[in-house]
Amino acid sequence: MYYIRIYVQAQSEKTAARKLLQENNLRLGHFTTSRHGANFVETWVDGMAFSELNREKEEINRLKEEFEKHKKQLLKRKPQVSTAKTKGGKTSNSSEHDHLTTDEFYEMEEILKLRAAAIRKREADVLAELEKLERERTLHIRELKRIHNEDQSRFKDYPILSERYLLLHLIGKGGFSEVHKAMDLRELRHVACKIHQLNRDWKEDKKANYIKHALREYNIHKKLDHIRIIKLYDVFEIDENSFCTVLEYNNGTDLDIHLKQSKYLPEREARSIVIQVVSALRYLNEIKPPIIHYDLKPGNILLGSGVYSGEVKITDFGLSKIMEDSDDSNSDGLELTSQGAGTYWYLPPECFMIGRAPPKISSKVDVWSVGVLLYQCLYGRKPFGHDMSQSAILEQKTILKAVTVDFPSKPAVSSEAKNFVRRCLQYRKEDRPDVLSLCDDPYLRPKKLVNQSSSNVSSISSNSLP
Structure with a gap:
């Protein structure tokens, strides 16, 4: 009976979503397909x-x-003002x-x-009103693509996977995977089912490499247990060309969409997001062995909604690095063997340096990413390579030239926030704090504690011997 109720509700929500889509097609716009020679082109x-x-x-x-x-x-x-005398001796305006x-x-x-x-x-x-409509249009186009992908999915008809997970609707689709909102019929909770689909035409070694990479991500993620990190619950095979990882469901959007809708955030909100992200990074650096996330970006920061509004969680450990043979206090870090991977706008200069040996990286990679994230939240643009493609950033060595960071005059941002960004975006990794040092940064601590620490230092100084 419970399963039937969930199924009926999912059908109702899917029907309502398509009705709203049709209304917005008329109100906000739609794609039309036209033929240009031998090709079909979509026009908005x-x-x-x-x-x-x-x-x-x-x-x-x-x-x-x-x-x-x-x-x-x-x-x-x-x-x-000027006047002229008439014959009778009276003054009169020349063009009365x-x-x-x-x-x-x-x-x-x-x-x-x-x-x-x-x-x-x-x-x-x-x-x-135009700005408001443009924000609505962005979401509408996203929903158009989502529903198109959902209609093309082989999992669109509410299947139950592993005799446990009832798929309800598509959340999003990537290159070789799609994520569905689902109901865990055993635990009676919503979950996110990420279905990995291997191309049937791939050679066996490519399939094996993809599975190896996905299992590596699973083995890293499954051990993590922190309030600011999306939990991974389960993994299972669907068939010989697809398998599924089951994640904690987040009933909200991600920071990337939020920034596209808001352009930039109030400093208080931006600071809160960074505090929570750094809290997750502290956990990743205190566990043994420590973990570098390596792919911190707005799309991998999920925002809560409703009673969880204001809360954030980080996700996607596909590029994470395990610091098994390295200790930041005693070594230069871990050799970067996957140079070229990642999202270039958020990676520090050392990830782009080419030499005889691979560059060494540490948690300071994530610190740089935090600086970029805060800058983007505050100003609505990336500090380096904004509006550039990844290939252009690589060709023009944009990040390798990112020696100093410039701040726009508007919007107004506190000097404390700017200084925090500068500390995170120190060009030389030797000058940049690691994650554990960043946790004690005055900008991230409650002002009362910072003021209390300052007064204690002043008290000690005044009581010291001459």
Whole structure:
């Protein structure tokens, strides 16, 4: 009975999602396919809401032209100071019938000022509405792709995997995997089922390598138990070309989508996110052997919603490094054998250095990533290589040239936040703090504790011997 209720609810949610999609196709826009020679090309067509806004912008432009015309006409009728004597000895304005009196001019001038203010407000309202619609359109396009991928998935018809996990709907799709929201019928909780699908045409050695990589990620992830890290519950084979990992379900979005919707975040929110991420990194560096995440980026930071709003969890340990034979205090770090992997905007210079031997890395890789994350949250752009492709970053050696970080004048950000970013983005890894040192950074600690520590130091200094 419980299974049937969940199944019916999932069907209802899927129907509602498609109904909303159709409504948004009309309101926000949709893709159309047209033929160009031998190829079919998808073109985006804006919906009615954008058409209405465009008409409103045209009307505002017409009003602005009218306003400028009236303004010029009023200036031509401005009262004249110079006067000329008539034959009868009286003074008279040279264009008496064209010019206004001082009172009339002032009255019309005030009317035009009010009209200009009304036009500016109307224009600001349109721009605000356009920004809102563009954010909605971004989510709509994402939902269009999600539903298209869901309709193409072989797991779309609510299968039960491993006699336990009822798949409800597709969350997202990657290169060789897709993630479904599911119900664990044994534990009666929602989970995320990540289904890895190997290409049937792959050679056996490529399949073996993919499985080896996925199992390595599973073996790292399954041992982790921290409130700021997504839990991994289970792994099982579906058939000879696919298997599934079962993860903790996060009923929210990720930081990447949040930033695309918000552009940038208030410093208080950005700082809270970083505090939580660093808490997870502390755990990864205190366990034995320590772990470097190596792929910290907005897409791998999940945000809570509802009663969990404000909370974050990190995920995706596919590129993680285990520091088995290395101790930050006694060595230069771990040899980077997978040079070229990762998301370049978030990796430090040492990951791009080429020499006779592979570069050495440590937890300071993740510290650099934290600095990039905070900068991006505060300013809505990456500090290095923003709007550049990964290949361009590599070709132009962008990160290798990232010696200093520049801060935009807006939005306003505290000097403490800027200094924290500078500490994280020290070019030489020897000058950059490791994760455990970063945990004690004054910017991440409660202000009361920082002030208390400062007062204690002052007290000790005042009581010391001369």
